[in-house]
Amino acid sequence: MKDKISVLIPEEEVNRRIRELGEEISRDFAGQSVHLICILKGSIFFTCELAKRITVPVTIDFMRVASYGDATTSSGIVRLSKDLDDTIEGKNVIVIEDIIDTGRTLTYLLGLLSQRKPKKLKLCTLLSKPARRVTKIDGDYTGFEIPDKFVVGFGLDYAEHYRNLPYIGVVDELGDERE
Ligand code: IMP
Ligand code: MG
Numbered sequence: 001m002k003d004k005i006s007v008l009i010p011e012e013e014v015n016r017r018i019r020e021l022g023e024e025i026s027r028d029f030a031g032q033s034v035h036l037i038c039i040l041k042g043s044i045f046f047t048c049e050l051a052k053r054i055t056v057p058v059t060i061d062f063m064r065v066a067s068y069g070d071a072t073t074s075s076g077i078v079r080l081s082k083d084l085d086d087t088i089e090g091k092n093v094i095v096i097e098d099i100i101d102t103g104r105t106l107t108y109l110l111g112l113l114s115q116r117k118p119k120k121l122k123l124c125t126l127l128s129k130p131a132r133r134v135t136k137i138d139g140d141y142t143g144f145e146i147p148d149k150f151v152v153g154f155g156l157d158y159a160e161h162y163r164n165l166p167y168i169g170v171v172d173e174l175g176d177e178r179e
Contacts, residue, residue, distance in 0.1 A: 001175035005152065009144060009168040014126075014154055015049065017143045021124065022053025024141060025094065033057035035091040035118075039109070040064040040082065041163065042098035045155040046126045046143075050096065061086050065105055078108040093118040094141075098155045099127040103135035110137070126154065127168070144168075 025034065033056055038047035040062055051058050064082035093113065100106055106123060114121055124141040131148045146168075152158050153165030161178040162169070 002177045003158070003171055003175045004173040005162070005165075005169040006172050007167050008146065008149070008151060008170045011167045014143070014166075014168060018046070018049045018126075019053050021141050021143060022050055022055075025050075025124070026053075026055040029056050029092055031056075032092055033059070035086075035088060035093050036060045037084065037088075037093060037095045037113070038062050039095065039097050039105075042155045042157065043096045043126075045163070046098055047096045050124070059086075059091075061088075063109070065109055078105055080112070088113065088116050088118045090117065090119050092120045092122075094122045094124050097123065097125040097139075099129065099151070100125050100137065100139060101129050101132050103133045103137040107135040107137050127151065127156075 034054065036047060036051060036058060038044060038060060047060065051060060061084045062082065063084050066079045066081050095106070095109065095113065097106060110121065110123065122140040125139040126143040128139060128142050128145050129148055130145055149170045150158065151168050151170055152162035153167050153169045155163050157163045158171055159178070
């Protein structure tokens with residue numbers, strides 16, 4: 001049997017909200033530039049769409065932190081598996097995340113990045129599950145608050161599958177086969 005996935009946030013709504021976030025960031029950083037940090041792999045689709053909607057000068061770098069295995073529950077163990085290529089000192093840094101769940105990943109990451117003396121350090125997340133939070137953290141820019149359900153699409157995966165879905169879907173039922 002295949003996994004059963006239903007639409008939680010349709011493609012048009014995701015894109016509309018990303019456009020709004022881009023406008024908000026462009027207003028907040030008018031006359032300046034922003035340095036986006038894309039957290040691999042989940043944030044890659046969001047980062048690309050958001051960057052296209054920002055009208056101030058944009059640079060992009062990548063970082064990879066692993067806090068999940070192939071399961072749907074947080075391990076609580078955060079590991080930095082790819083560091084940035086460029087310095088962030090003196091830059092207006094915006095960390096781009098796909099989802100804040102327990103908040104453990106971002107709490108670790110923001111602590112690490114703040115030591116590198118950015119001019120500003122902001123957090124932008126496409127999704128947030130406030131009900132699951134175990135650390136005090138919130139996005140400066142948040143796309144959607146969602147219920148405590150496991151979601152896929154727009155970069156988010158289940159066991160590395162479904163990142164390419166153009167909408168946010170909920171895994172209603174797990175099968176023994178991925179689509
Ligand atoms: P946190 O440290 O618990 O906040 O976990 C954040 C990371 O867990 C995200 O960057 C995702 O990779 C993953 N994650 C959390 N919730 C979901 C979900 O509903 N679907 C897919 N990945 C998720
Ligand atoms: Mg993941």
